[in-house]
Amino acid sequence: MTRSEELPLQGKRILITRAEKQSKAFARRLRELGGEPVHFPVIQITRPADEDPLDAALDRLETFDWLVFTSANGVRHFFRRMDERLQDTRVLQTIRTAAVGPKTAEALKERKLHVLITPEQNHAEALAAALAPAVQPGEEILFPRGNLARRAWLEELELLGCRVTDVVAYETRPRTKGADRMVEQLRAGEVDIVTFTSSSTVHNFIQAIQRVEPDWHMLLDGVKTACIGPSTAAALREKGVEPDAVAEPHSLDGLIQAVTEIAGNE
Template sequence: MIHRVLVIRALHQSPELADALRKAGLAPVIVPVLEIAPPESFAGLDDAIARLSTFDWLLFTSANAVEVFRQRLHGDLPEGLRLAVIGSITARAAQKVGFAVTLRPEKATGEGLAEALMPHAPGARMLLVRAAVARDVLPARLEDAGAAVEIAQAYRTVIPAAAPGLLQEIFAGPAQPAAIAFTSSSSVHHLLQVLEAGGLRLPESTILATIGPITSATLRDAGYQPTVEAKEANVISLAKAIASALEQPA
């Protein structure tokens, strides 16, 4: 029997994870619980871009932030501006749009990026491009270390209109998914919000797989224990972790 795995990433990001799951012998079921929407205003981001040459570092914590920033940027990055990203997925997104990555931490978390930037923080001006709602650990630690950090909102995440009905059908029916792949804290929040609105909970028998420690912590904070966590913060590692948990050859 081929196990079904619920993929809840934004639709434009789901194919990569779905392909990794298929290669691991699993059947992805794609039901996005979040989609990328513009922030309430681009004024802050556009203003920061207009002053880009005044910054020493440009920081990205997601591929979505990279993509939106590139769309708003008319021209090239100023010479001498250094770029730091939070992990391999964000690094690939940056390289895809022609940005050279200066720094990427071994630990793909805000804490890991903050630690890697500590030697560069004193007196540095840093622009952090991120979602409208995000953890503040990165800017807080950098400011404590002497950096001046400006935050620019590039996007926000919203629940797609079709998600509640599709998830109600999946979780209220007899054929529950064998596993759910969580790739961000937002995916945790949005899925649980939809399920709770429909009077549903995550099935106890379903494997809850996360892409990294921050997503795992978010799941625990919501009252659920992650079954398995990817060894590396990428979709291939996540798919292998799910396959292993389901005792499928990966």
């Protein structure tokens, strides 16, 4: 048996729905495992249409006790705006920082920030649980987020007496370019596994293919699905599709492992 035949994803065509600029490392890893990445980005990450709320928070950075991030995109766009404003980042050294998971923490460390809290589980509720014993009543928390980020988990911190300021640092927008070709590939059986990395990739993917094929469920007959975490899986179930795998841990590494397990079970 040759080395290529031993690769776990050999001959598998794996659809990537995440934003194009963020999918390079994921696609490279899939190829290393023998898979063939199929790109159909259904979201694009942009700066906010209105940056005044973010600017207002940046104007009073020194008043915050905590800086909390739930995505690497939030980190990148937060610092993008600071850089555009020529704002001195040394003020952040006095603010305690929390990150939802290792990729987000890594993005912060690249900016020379010490991450005080990173929960074991990579999701917002776990971050709230990890923060709860560390915060004090009256403390100010800044949460730079995406426009689609859920806010409900912050209520626990507010019940503890914290003052939470959440501002949009970036926007996730639908992208439908290439939907006709994508539907053709699905009809022809040219996709083996579809990967979803957020609830928005689920919604936008289905919206895009549904515009071309109203009976979109039949396009997924024989196609396996893998989700990066429970909220993404819940979004897929809401559309009537049961995920074949949910990543554990809830990260791209976990998603690659989930895809590999799906391929091994076929």
